[in-house]
Amino acid sequence: MFEFTYPWFALALVLPILVALAPAHLTRFRAVKHSHFEQFQALSQQKLSKGAVKLTPLFWQRSLVILLYLSLVLAAMRPVYWGEVNTIETQGREMLVAVDLSGSMEARDFADEEGIEQRRIDVVKNLLEEFLSQRESDRVGLIAFGDAAYLQSPFTSDFITLRQLLAEMDVRMAGPGTAIGDAIGVAVNHFEHAQTTHQTLILMTDGRDTNSNFPPIEAAHFAAEHGITIHSIAIGDPASVGEEAIDMEMLNRIADLTGGVVFEAQDASDLQQVYTQIDQLEPAVFDSYSVRPKLELYYYPIGVVLALILTALLVVLLKLSRNINKGEK
Template identity: 45%
Template sequence: MLSIAWVNTLEFTAPLWFLVLPLPLLVYRLLPAYRTKQSAIRVPFFSSLLQALDEKPSSGASELRPHWWQRVILLLSWLLVVSALAKPVLLGEAQTREQLGRDVMMVLDLSGSMDERDFMSPQGQVISRLDAAKGVLNNFAEQRKGDRLGLILFGDAAFIQSPFTADLTVWQALLQQAEVAMAGQSTYLGDAVGLAIKSFENSDDADREKVVIVLTDGNDSGSFVEPLDAAKVAAAKGVRIHSIAMGDPNTVGEAALDMDVINRLASLSGGRSFQALDQQQLNEAYQQVDELEPQLFNSISYRPKQAVHFYPIALVLVMYLLAFSVMTFRQLVRGNTDV
């Protein structure tokens, strides 16, 4: 089993070198063998001596004949040298490198009106708008493989709860920590959008697509940056904004929804706006956003390579050292025997 696994992970980066494997056979067939001269005695009765001994004359040179084990070493050495020239590499375990597609910043309203319990959970329980938003955001995040998600929470002020990250588990945990009014009771929508735009300036990849998804249930109540001004800046910087309005647009006061501002906030930046009066519409809004922003995900698999061409060469050296040692030992033994 070990040998099979090793062979399966071996690759030759220059396999054309194996075409020279038959070269020694061609040399053996086409070129004459080297002959060594031998000593001879010249006598006038050479012909008579051959007839008496019933022998045939031979040339004054002989061809050295290697032993069978020497032939084996020569063949193995040639095979190993050619294998080394073919540049063998050992492949490691497969590695996957993921290229992320988009930076998506979620902007979530935590004003006091998000505590209104006018949404129904999938289990039929009455829940707050914030709990409904958390559930939908969790489901949305799980479908955004390849995207980096960020999270901004806002009320009287806006702050980054989670910078851009591809770790969805951490992002979802930070989302669950959000509570109503933890950033104040008001709705500073324009400041939150402005902070979202600024967060892209610190992104490590300027070519990645930039998307902001705003979820709010009220009108802007005094931001330093007007929402529409923030939308124009977003358009200039290539940031697309999708806005989702929760709650009844017929409400009055600070919790009232200005759908004209919400619609223009999205349209000015090239995004879309949605209205969600209940849990089903909220789910449908995020499904449409998911369709508008399809995943941009590319996964590259590779196997690290380790060069092993020096192993065949080392094996050749070891074989020749052993062969030289054997021949030297045999000559020593033969010399002692002759003495």
């Protein structure tokens, strides 16, 4: 659709009409005073004229002025062309990631490519870095839990902030214990504000609950009633014993109750199965907004003005050049 931003500038087209109705402007010429003017006029063979005359512009001069004026008025009206309205929808999935910060996450039962031992919490951070890089169109929330569970971040697509929060996390920040059931409870409460029907919690833990006020299995039943799927990622060596042992039986029960899967994360490639599970979920529309392309056209009449001015200057220069050449001859 074509329209003018400032259509009232069209009133300026009336000004030339008012100028045309105004009295003619008379331009004075130098007169020659001579005692025998008639004889001088006869010898020069020039016709007599009035002392003031009305200048009449040539056709090209008149056309040039009209085009210049029309182009300037058109540019001042600022013509624009509006394209078709496009509706853009922000789609994706919403999920929560619960990170275990208990004392047992300090155990070093992983090794990097160079054979250097790594803490479980450092492996979790590396896995989540890989995870976030795969979820650019999704919204992710973050839960940290130890003796208690805390919502670190609501659902967000601001992965820069999420990465900063992850970098600042460390063992025992939420206490030395492990409250897996409370973390699931926090997730259930936060999912009440979700915009998706497919609700997923990724539980990253060494799987041994010690401090929950809400027992993990009961919390899993509660999550299942609310349609929440819990994928558990066991962090650590399954052969560990004592406080560092992984309670795989509990994690499997949580997964069975909520329709999730349990993974043993030995490296980043183990998360590919989690990505596949999540990618099968139908994305939801988070937000939508309309965009209408706008093309400014005022620079076209401005270009015409510049072209006409350059043409007029060229004509004047050519006339001056001819006059100079005649004078030299």
